[in-house]
Amino acid sequence: MGFEAFTFILMSGILLGGLYALMATGLAVVWTTLGVFNFAHGAFVTLGAYMAWQVSQSVAGGFGFLIAVATSVTVMFCLGFVLHFALIKPFERNQNVVLLAVVSTLAAASIIENAVLLNWGPRDKQIAPPITSKIDFFGASINTFDFVILGIALFALFGLALFLRRTTVGRTLRAAAQNREAAELMGLNVPKLFAITLGLSAATAALAGVFVGSLRFINPTFGADPLMKSLIVVILGGVARFTSPIYAAFVVGIVESFSAYFLGLYWSPALLFAMMIAVLLIKPEGLFGHRSKTL
Amino acid sequence: MTKPLLELRGLSGGYPPVSVFRDVSLSVKQGEHVGLFGPNGHGKTTLLKTIAGVLDPWDGGIYFEGKRLNAVGKMQARVSHNLNYDLFRKRRINALDVVDAGLIYVMQGNLLFPEMTVEEVLDIAPRAARNRPGVAQMRRQIHDLFPRLRERWTSKIRYLSGGERQMVSIAVGLLAMPRLLMLDEPTLGLSPKLRIELSEAVRNIRETGVPLIIVDQNVEFLTSLVDRLILFDHGTITREIPAENMPKHAELMDMMFGGAH
Ligand SMILES: Nc1ncnc2c1ncn2[C@@H]1O[C@H](COP(=O)(O)OP(=O)(O)OP(=O)(O)O)[C@@H](O)[C@H]1O
Ligand SMILES: [Mg+2]
Numbered sequence: 001m002g003f004e005a006f007t008f009i010l011m012s013g014i015l016l017g018g019l020y021a022l023m024a025t026g027l028a029v030v031w032t033t034l035g036v037f038n039f040a041h042g043a044f045v046t047l048g049a050y051m052a053w054q055v056s057q058s059v060a061g062g063f064g065f066l067i068a069v070a071t072s073v074t075v076m077f078c079l080g081f082v083l084h085f086a087l088i089k090p091f092e093r094n095q096n097v098v099l100l101a102v103v104s105t106l107a108a109a110s111i112i113e114n115a116v117l118l119n120w121g122p123r124d125k126q127i128a129p130p131i132t133s134k135i136d137f138f139g140a141s142i143n144t145f146d147f148v149i150l151g152i153a154l155f156a157l158f159g160l161a162l163f164l165r166r167t168t169v170g171r172t173l174r175a176a177a178q179n180r181e182a183a184e185l186m187g188l189n190v191p192k193l194f195a196i197t198l199g200l201s202a203a204t205a206a207l208a209g210v211f212v213g214s215l216r217f218i219n220p221t222f223g224a225d226p227l228m229k230s231l232i233v234v235i236l237g238g239v240a241r242f243t244s245p246i247y248a249a250f251v252v253g254i255v256e257s258f259s260a261y262f263l264g265l266y267w268s269p270a271l272l273f274a275m276m277i278a279v280l281l282i283k284p285e286g287l288f289g290h291r292s293k294t295l
Numbered sequence: 296m297t298k299p300l301l302e303l304r305g306l307s308g309g310y311p312p313v314s315v316f317r318d319v320s321l322s323v324k325q326g327e328h329v330g331l332f333g334p335n336g337h338g339k340t341t342l343l344k345t346i347a348g349v350l351d352p353w354d355g356g357i358y359f360e361g362k363r364l365n366a367v368g369k370m371q372a373r374v375s376h377n378l379n380y381d382l383f384r385k386r387r388i389n390a391l392d393v394v395d396a397g398l399i400y401v402m403q404g405n406l407l408f409p410e411m412t413v414e415e416v417l418d419i420a421p422r423a424a425r426n427r428p429g430v431a432q433m434r435r436q437i438h439d440l441f442p443r444l445r446e447r448w449t450s451k452i453r454y455l456s457g458g459e460r461q462m463v464s465i466a467v468g469l470l471a472m473p474r475l476l477m478l479d480e481p482t483l484g485l486s487p488k489l490r491i492e493l494s495e496a497v498r499n500i501r502e503t504g505v506p507l508i509i510v511d512q513n514v515e516f517l518t519s520l521v522d523r524l525i526l527f528d529h530g531t532i533t534r535e536i537p538a539e540n541m542p543k544h545a546e547l548m549d550m551m552f553g554g555a556h
Contacts, residue, residue, distance in 0.1 A: 168418065168419055171411070171415050171418060171419045172419045174408070174410070174411060175408045175411065175416070175419055178408040178409060178410055178411065179406060179407060179408050179409075181349055181402070182402065182405060182406070182407055182408065183408075184348075184349060184390040184391070185347055185349065185390060185394065185399075185400055185402060186394070186419070186420060186467060186471065187390075187391060187394035187395065187471060188419075189391060
């Protein structure tokens with residue numbers, strides 16, 4: 001393998017890592033705050049991508065892409081907000097809430113996927129990328145848009161982290177995540193804060209969806225793969241810190257991209273799962289951090 | 296006759312299906328400081344948590360400034376083991392209403408938010424009361440009340456000692472601009488030095504005229520702070536002792552356990 005090929009694979013792995021980081025962080029934030037795993041996260045990615053596709057169909061050009069992103073992210077935030085009251089809040093006082101939420105979010109995933117299928121049909125679609133130029137990067141020719149995507153993904157994550165640390169709403173969100181009872185006694189509206197969390201998570205999923213949709217073809221069930229990868233990322237990295245799944249996402253992205261080159265596309269999920277199981281056996285709290293659950 | 300600030304009428308509650316306290320009636324007037332004393336595990340915390348709205352009352356009424364805070368009527372027992380009945384069961388009291396009314400509960404041994412700094416916690420604390428006057432002044436007062444906290448301003452709650460955590464808890468309660476403050480075992484597990492420091496702070500809070508309900512196991516601490524002592528035993532109020540004949544520790548033990556101690 002030449003240096004050029006190496007750079008190319010590494011860069012595509014890093015790009016993949018950026019997308020996984022975006023998706024996994026959304027999943028991790030819901031897990032640490034609401035205490036449930038959102039199996040509709042992949043469907044959020046799909047729906048976000050399709051909504052952006054729809055908008056970009058009617059408004060062309062780079063400006064259209066921006067409008068598509070903004071629309072999709074905003075609508076998905078609202079949907080996530082509302083879905084908290086439908087999928088998770090009704091079960092929160094049940095001792096089996098984790099299990100019930102698995103079922104209710106899986107149901108939501110199925111409903112969303114089928115709604116997408118009904119509305120947009122089964123044929124593959126692609127969002128036209130706003131930038132099509134390539135640049136020379138250490139000998140490899142890389143899409144300029146890849147760098148833009150990576151930049152925006154990291155910027156969004158940085159913004160989310162800043163929101164959680166520095167703003168009052170973000171701080172109340174973390175408070176509700178860390179001690180629900182104390183937050184209630186402080187007069188914080190915990191259900192609303194949880195709904196905002198699911199909304200933010202859905203918004204990051206939508207952003208990731210738009211990027212995936214402009215890199216490859218999308219169909220109504222493509223969200224299953226991002227969901228699986230995010231799951232691996234969250235388990236691999238742990239949720240000890242906000243950044244834990246982000247590091248893990250880049251590890252997974254790079255491993256996936258190299259294993260796809262050396263072992264073939266069909267073996268890379270198996271390799272990732274093997275990695276995940278190894279980590280579960282050796283360091284069950286995740287690779288990055290030593291505590292189990294914080295925000 | 297002045298109207299009571301807080302009034303409990305025949306209140307019962309517990310952790311379903313276990314009943315913890317029954318038929319508790321109590322009224323606290325404006326400016327009054329009440330102590331609640333009773334053996335461990337007899338339901339003082341459960342009672343206060345029910346008043347604060349984090350647990351559902353089973354029966355009876357909670358009135359604050361004449362306004363009823365909990366739903367009317369008895370809580371229904373679970374009727375079916377097959378139906379997911381919890382799904383349809385409404386909460387019978389809303390903690391947010393209670394906080395909004397100004398009835399503030401400072402939890403026993405509160406862990407608060409382990410990963411947040413003292414500064415962050417105190418920053419979000421006044422959200423419930425941010426429209427009420429005096430929050431800014433209260434913020435300054437916190438510094439004088441708990442000088443110790445200033446040194447720990449940027450430490451995470453996780454790294455604080457029990458006493459410091461207790462101070463943050465009380466500070467959080469104060470920043471909600473309470474019209475009645477309920478303190479649950481503020482001196483639990485504190486060294487004598489810290490206990491003195493804390494009782495000094497509570498005394499200062501008392502001076503500001505905020506009515507208090509204090510639960511504590513330390514009789515000297517309690518009797519020096521309250522106007523009225525309520526003895527709580529096996530989930531009911533067994534006796535009320537006015538300020539004039541506040542008992543010593545030994546006398547109190549005599550009253551509660553008939554000289555067994
Ligand atoms: N979360 C819970 N679920 C079930 N039962 C509980 C729970 N918390 C407390 N209890 C039970 O309720 C009873 C009353 O407990 P509570 O904490 O109200 O007592 P307390 O008077 O505050 O005691 P202490 O002086 O030790 O604080 C105890 O028998 C306890 O075992
Ligand atoms: Mg107690």
